[in-house]
Amino acid sequence: MALKYTDRINELLAENASIWANLGTNSSKDLRTEEAADARWQEILAEIKTLDLELWGTLIIDESSDFDEPNFIDKDRLAVAEEKVKDIPMCTIEDEECLSCGA
Numbered sequence: 001m002a003l004k005y006t007d008r009i010n011e012l013l014a015e016n017a018s019i020w021a022n023l024g025t026n027s028s029k030d031l032r033t034e035e036a037a038d039a040r041w042q043e044i045l046a047e048i049k050t051l052d053l054e055l056w057g058t059l060i061i062d063e064s065s066d067f068d069e070p071n072f073i074d075k076d077r078l079a080v081a082e083e084k085v086k087d088i089p090m091c092t093i094e095d096e097e098c099l100s101c102g103a
Contacts, residue, residue, distance in 0.1 A: 005051040012044045 019037050022029040031037045049056040 009048055009051055009055065012048055016041055016044050 018029060019031055019040055023031060023034065023037050031040065045056060045059060048059065
């Protein structure tokens with residue numbers, strides 16, 4: 001992989017992580033719908049494809065193929081963790097950055 005575009009690719013991947021982390025938070029960075037988040041991800045993938053075709057190939061998932069969930073995930077513990085997360089109060093501050101929670 002050519003390192004020439006590493007910084008830009010890192011920025012794009014960080015943006016994608018931020019998009020999905022903020023989805024449903026009602027923050028200024030929340031794109032509001034999974035469709036909007038996925039549309040932006042497709043744009044990010046298109047730019048990555050122009051920068052590094054090899055990396056792009058590792059990032060795309062052929063939706064027609066079966067994607068096997070890793071077998072090391074304890075689904076019972078995951079379900080318990082997901083329930084606990086639902087009980088955590090969400091920050092509703094609309095500022096660029098919340099000083100309390102860092103959102």
